[in-house]
Amino acid sequence: MHNLINTSQIRKKDMTMSEVRVRIAPSPSGNLHVGTARTALFNYLFAKKNNGKFILRIEDTDAERTSQAYIDNIFDSLKALGLNWDEGPDVGGDYGPYTQSERFDIYPKYAQILLEKGFAYECFCTPEELEAEKELATKNKQAYVYSKKCENLTEEEKEKLRKEGRKPALRFNIAKAQKAFHENSILKFDDLVKGELHMDTDLLGDFVIMKSNGTPTYNFAVVIDDMLMKISHVIRGEDHISNTFKQILIFEALGAEVPRFGHLGMILAPDRSKLSKRHGATAVSEFVEKGYLTDALINFVALLGWSPSDGQEIKTVDEIAQDFRIGEISSSNSIFEYDKLNWMNSHYIKMLPIEELKEKLKPYLTQYDLSELTDAQYTRMVEVTREPLTLLSDITDAVPYFFGEGVEIEPEVQSDVLDTETSQEVLKEFVAQAKDWEFDEENLHEKLEVFRGKFKEKGIKPKVTMWAIRAAVTGRTRGADMTAILAILGKDKVIARVNSAIK
């Protein structure tokens, strides 16, 4: 009996302890980057798959580079992508605040603990001294590691330095922590995506955890926050691998449970360099402005490293979550190629419910007077022009002929199509007949079929016949379905345009 109760209690305890809590911790020194979006996505997927919590934390310890506009952009982008967080600066949670600058008072406490335990020491080195050390190392072609010259400063020495007005920074004592918890200088951990990773901690160098101005450095703040927020799994880019070793040591020095880590390969530009502004858009919001759908973007980015078990690549985030296993993520870098993103975007545009598409297209139609069209006409216009769109913004150049009385004729269209004798003949005949037609699509379709059939008997290809009409009405040789165009424009406009094309 007692045993039973005990087991169930242990189970319960295990379950609460192993609750999955992951986080995305962007630093608001720029708009939300697609790379960050992908990291956020994988965290989100992992949380969803494991019934865990997805947490948003803003890492703004560097006040210089932080701005509210960036914070807003991060919030908006994440939301637009459908990556909603369970805890965060705006929604709160049990482990807040979720903005590091609002947590400044809690870091010194833990720094003090480390200091008292001997895992940290004050460092009075000036930037110049440090610079000199580095230069020397480079000159001797050696890896730079801090000299630890402040490690064993006596109280008198420190006092003297303090009187000189020098404010100490706090450094973490790597070797001491490593020795305290590990057999030798090699630190290992089992990475969720890469497997066992190891590092000789002698090469790490005692890093600063508290700056002389009293604020924490990234590596320290992250650990404290992850610890306090009970983060169970840290999934982030592989550019953090070396930080991970430092952070594990801090967790251990603090006597905290070390979370599991998983490092993702990076997203590279087609030239294999880091994805940056010179390659085009990098922020999610920029992609949106360019006319990409967030559903397409997130789906595309999910495929960078992850692949579906059923081969079906078009999937919603929730569908991906079902199929998601972090160990199956590719551990190599991947290149961000627009080809597939573009294909995916056009696919999503085709799939989008018409009402939604009509709304999403409006920002790209501001140069036209939409009041010229009834809602039914606008709907139809969108229906017949959506097919070839790669970007939402492509709509701008796809529809000018639906607006205004006359139409701008492209020069080549004038000379190659309208100026030909056949075209003129077709147009004259068209006006003669069309003035008696009903301009609804069904009827137009039949009439046009008969119309080009007549010309075909005279040896004029249907294609040529239709081109003449298309050219006169739209000024182009390519575009949406002719019957739809004619129906939307209506008899008066069509006849007027054709008449003005007749010489």
Next chain:
RNA sequence: GCUCCCAUCGUCUAGAGGCCUAGGACAACACCCUUUCACGGUGUAGACGGGGAUUCGAAUUCCCCUGGGAGUACCA
């Protein structure tokens, strides 16, 4: 320089010793459909970076080389 990570078609990837004469998707090309463009359909071309080792057998394991990426801040 030092350290770490990675390595299958142009790109994203499947592949966890024999199912692989390496599969799929995007892009490319060809053909078909068609009143244009497009969509769609069908098909073609296209890869295990190199060298050793283990094994009856390696894309899959190990080692070396090469290549690419990342880190090396009182930035995050």
